[in-house]
Amino acid sequence: MFFFYTVVLPPVLLDSTVNVKHLFIVLIGCILKVQPPKPLAKDRKEWADLEPVPQDDGPNPVVKIAYSEKFSDVYDYFRALLKNDERSDRAFALTAEAIELNAANYTVWHYRRVLLQALSKDLREEMRYITAIIEEQPKNYQVWHHRRMVVEWLNDPSEELEFIADILSQDAKNYHAWQHRQWVIQEYKLWDNELKFVENLLEDDVRNNSAWNQRHFVISHTTGFSDPAIVEREIQYCLSQIRKAPHNESAWNYLKGMLQDRGLSSPPGLLERVLELKETHCSPYLLAFLFDCYEDALENSNQKENVGEEERKDILRKALEICDLLANEKDTIRKEYWLFLGRSLENKSGSRGPSDKPPEPSDPASGQQEMS
Amino acid sequence: MAEEESQFEEFDQIDFLRDRHVRFFQRTLQVLPERYASLETTRLTIIFFALSGLDVLDALDVIDRNVMIEWIYSLQVLPTEDQSNLSRCGFRGSSHIGIPYSTKGPGVLHPYDSGHVAMTYTGLCSLLILGDDLSRVNKQACLAGLRALQLEDGSFYAVPEGSENDIRFIYCAASICYMLDDWSGMDIQKAIEYIRGSLSYDNGFGQGAGRESHGGWTYCAIASLCLMGRLEEALSQRELDRIRRWCIMRQQTGFHGRPNKPVDTCYSFWVGATLELLDVFQYTNFEKNRSFILSTQDRLVGGFAKWPDSHPDPLHAYLGLCGLSLIGEPSLRKVHPALNITQRAFQHLQQLQQTWRDSTGSCSRQH
Numbered sequence: 001m002f003f004f005y006t007v008v009l010p011p012v013l014l015d016s017t018v019n020v021k022h023l024f025i026v027l028i029g030c031i032l033k034v035q036p037p038k039p040l041a042k043d044r045k046e047w048a049d050l051e052p053v054p055q056d057d058g059p060n061p062v063v064k065i066a067y068s069e070k071f072s073d074v075y076d077y078f079r080a081l082l083k084n085d086e087r088s089d090r091a092f093a094l095t096a097e098a099i100e101l102n103a104a105n106y107t108v109w110h111y112r113r114v115l116l117q118a119l120s121k122d123l124r125e126e127m128r129y130i131t132a133i134i135e136e137q138p139k140n141y142q143v144w145h146h147r148r149m150v151v152e153w154l155n156d157p158s159e160e161l162e163f164i165a166d167i168l169s170q171d172a173k174n175y176h177a178w179q180h181r182q183w184v185i186q187e188y189k190l191w192d193n194e195l196k197f198v199e200n201l202l203e204d205d206v207r208n209n210s211a212w213n214q215r216h217f218v219i220s221h222t223t224g225f226s227d228p229a230i231v232e233r234e235i236q237y238c239l240s241q242i243r244k245a246p247h248n249e250s251a252w253n254y255l256k257g258m259l260q261d262r263g264l265s266s267p268p269g270l271l272e273r274v275l276e277l278k279e280t281h282c283s284p285y286l287l288a289f290l291f292d293c294y295e296d297a298l299e300n301s302n303q304k305e306n307v308g309e310e311e312r313k314d315i316l317r318k319a320l321e322i323c324d325l326l327a328n329e330k331d332t333i334r335k336e337y338w339l340f341l342g343r344s345l346e347n348k349s350g351s352r353g354p355s356d357k358p359p360e361p362s363d364p365a366s367g368q369q370e371m372s
Numbered sequence: 373m374a375e376e377e378s379q380f381e382e383f384d385q386i387d388f389l390r391d392r393h394v395r396f397f398q399r400t401l402q403v404l405p406e407r408y409a410s411l412e413t414t415r416l417t418i419i420f421f422a423l424s425g426l427d428v429l430d431a432l433d434v435i436d437r438n439v440m441i442e443w444i445y446s447l448q449v450l451p452t453e454d455q456s457n458l459s460r461c462g463f464r465g466s467s468h469i470g471i472p473y474s475t476k477g478p479g480v481l482h483p484y485d486s487g488h489v490a491m492t493y494t495g496l497c498s499l500l501i502l503g504d505d506l507s508r509v510n511k512q513a514c515l516a517g518l519r520a521l522q523l524e525d526g527s528f529y530a531v532p533e534g535s536e537n538d539i540r541f542i543y544c545a546a547s548i549c550y551m552l553d554d555w556s557g558m559d560i561q562k563a564i565e566y567i568r569g570s571l572s573y574d575n576g577f578g579q580g581a582g583r584e585s586h587g588g589w590t591y592c593a594i595a596s597l598c599l600m601g602r603l604e605e606a607l608s609q610r611e612l613d614r615i616r617r618w619c620i621m622r623q624q625t626g627f628h629g630r631p632n633k634p635v636d637t638c639y640s641f642w643v644g645a646t647l648e649l650l651d652v653f654q655y656t657n658f659e660k661n662r663s664f665i666l667s668t669q670d671r672l673v674g675g676f677a678k679w680p681d682s683h684p685d686p687l688h689a690y691l692g693l694c695g696l697s698l699i700g701e702p703s704l705r706k707v708h709p710a711l712n713i714t715q716r717a718f719q720h721l722q723q724l725q726q727t728w729r730d731s732t733g734s735c736s737r738q739h
Contacts, residue, residue, distance in 0.1 A: 058473035060439040063415045065404050079470030085483040104410040110533045145536045207632040213584040249631040257573030337655035
């Protein structure tokens with residue numbers, strides 16, 4: 001606006017041929033800060049000592065990206081600095097320009113880190129810088145890696161949980177954000193409030209698979225899953241989430257994942273609870289869980305002598321019924337798979353002991369990939 | 373087989389626009405506008421998508437192989453005269469550092485020049501696809517560069533300066549060792565430990581221990597183990613059955629990468645190929661998968677996008693084709709599910725490796 005009042009306005013006021021429309025256009029231009037473009041590095045005397053280095057793709061470039069003059073200018077000087085391994089403030093400033101043009105260039109980020117250390121730059125300021133960049137480009141690998149390096153140098157994770165929570169509020173499943181969060185929590189032992197954080201996210205969206213994964217991560221690194229009281233609490237939690245939203249693979253995966261190595265049918269009354277839910281809150285995941293329970297029971301019955309032949313046959317019958325239900329009605333997209341599982345189970349249960357390998361599928365057209 | 377053929381007659385209503393895809397990849401290989409700047413350091417992977425895509429389409433005749441081969445070799449980071457940079461050798465993603473164009477050694481000493489594991493992997497694949505015999509690849513230097521990238525926990529960095537480390541780069545490393553027929557490039561046992569550690573409670577693989585399971589990382593895990601020839605050693609039958617279940621549950625119409633996420637064309641390959649490696653892809657629903665992939669086809673410019681009514685890009689264009697190839701789309705070449713190149717390119721690799729073994733054999737017979 002200074003420019004408008006001191007440079008534009010006086011001659012305009014003196015010129016009788018100027019009309020209001022012209023003035024209006026210039027005024028808007030000044031308000032919008034349409035300034036003369038920043039001069040290219042090659043035209044600035046502070047870069048005069050350096051010979052810019054162009055990119056050289058040879059006589060027949062492939063997948064060539066058509067850069068503007070502005071872009072090439074910044075990067076030609078970046079390449080020159082890199083070649084000399086210059087450690088200076090002008091180099092540091094140029095890395096910010098290069099990042100603005102392409103934040104995925106990992107060499108620029110690496111060079112910036114070299115300069116941060118060589119010039120003893122203010123790392124708190126760098127945290128502010130990287131925070132702003134990640135907010136703009138939260139799915140870029142390099143920016144998250146850079147942040148991790150700065151946090152490590154500062155040895156200060158105090159801003160991290162809040163920052164990541166903010167990024168997750170924009171995209172609750174951002175894989176980079178969750179990865180960074182797990183690293184910070186594990187590295188700096190920040191477990192205390194994480195279960196609460198996970199529960200809040202699951203309140204927002206009970207189908208957030210990343211949040212369910214985080215739940216497992218927190219519990220396995222804190223109380224663990226050996227205590228039966230913890231397991232019962234988690235079973236209750238899963239079943240109540242399933243009642244609210246039955247068609248939720250994440251909840252069922254969590255339940256099964258927690259129990260699969262301890263025996264799916266081992267928690268008392270679980271099978272009954274699931275059978276009850278089947279009547280009112282059925283889903284392909286519930287049925288698959290039931291199938292897995294029956295398969296588990298059949299495998300264990302090989303070891304137990306008090307499980308009679310009749311009981312085994314009954315369990316097998318129920319398992320095969322589930323397969324048919326899934327194949328023909330409840331999960332038809334996986335029809336062939338459920339039929340295959342049914343056949344496999346029948347073949348396995350025909351033998352006296354547990355088999356080592358899954359039986360050959362009855363379809364002779366199955367392909368076997370050979371790596372040799 | 374007859375049943376399969378008549379099924380294709382029915383779903384040909386959604387037609388597959390082969391010529392558009394050929395032109396899409398041709399244009400990709402030429403010039404991209406500035407808004408693709410973020411792809412600069414990974415241009416070699418873009419070449420790979422285009423070349424392998426053209427190979428799957430059986431359309432490699434539209435490009436000049438020699439031009440491509442020379443350009444790829446110009447990206448090789450070769451040892452300097454004094455061999456002081458061996459741990460930094462491999463292939464670059466592009467010329468962005470500013471090394472003057474050269475397809476021959478010795479390497480140029482530069483404080484920041486080094487290879488990138490994904491570029492070495494896609495560089496080698498691209499050369500194979502183009503029918504090159506890899507005779508100008510400095511194999512020992514590539515392997516030295518690779519060894520320098522592996523961490524104590526078995527995972528790999530992408531570059532020797534340091535970067536994030538995870539299962540993607542294990543896959544790149546395994547592919548490199550497999551192609552060069554030389555496993556001295558990595559500690560297999562440690563890599564297997566990292567892979568096993570990445571198996572989630574829900575029986576998919578995450579990018580590392582504790583992380584959410586994901587179709588892309590599951591592919592990297594299983595394909596790596598297959599390339600190493602250690603699938604059944606590293607994972608029990610029970611674990612393999614559970615992994616099969618996790619993978620097959622990813623099909624919604626097409627496939628998604630994580631539970632409760634939207635389907636995306638590229639997972640038709642990442643998850644589809646994993647299922648193929650585990651011998652159960654045949655139990656998926658081909659029709660729904662095909663319909664979804666074709667719904668993301670761009671009828672005007674060619675290529676495929678991640679979702680319907682979105683912009684196509686080289687990665688989704690290539691993986692969409694691979695997804696179709698897995699279900700047996702008639703006009704497409706078959707893809708090797710672990711190495712992610714056509715069976716044709718794979719056979720070329722096998723012949724090359726036989727030549728290498730024969731010449732080593734004849735050398736040892738002389739002594």
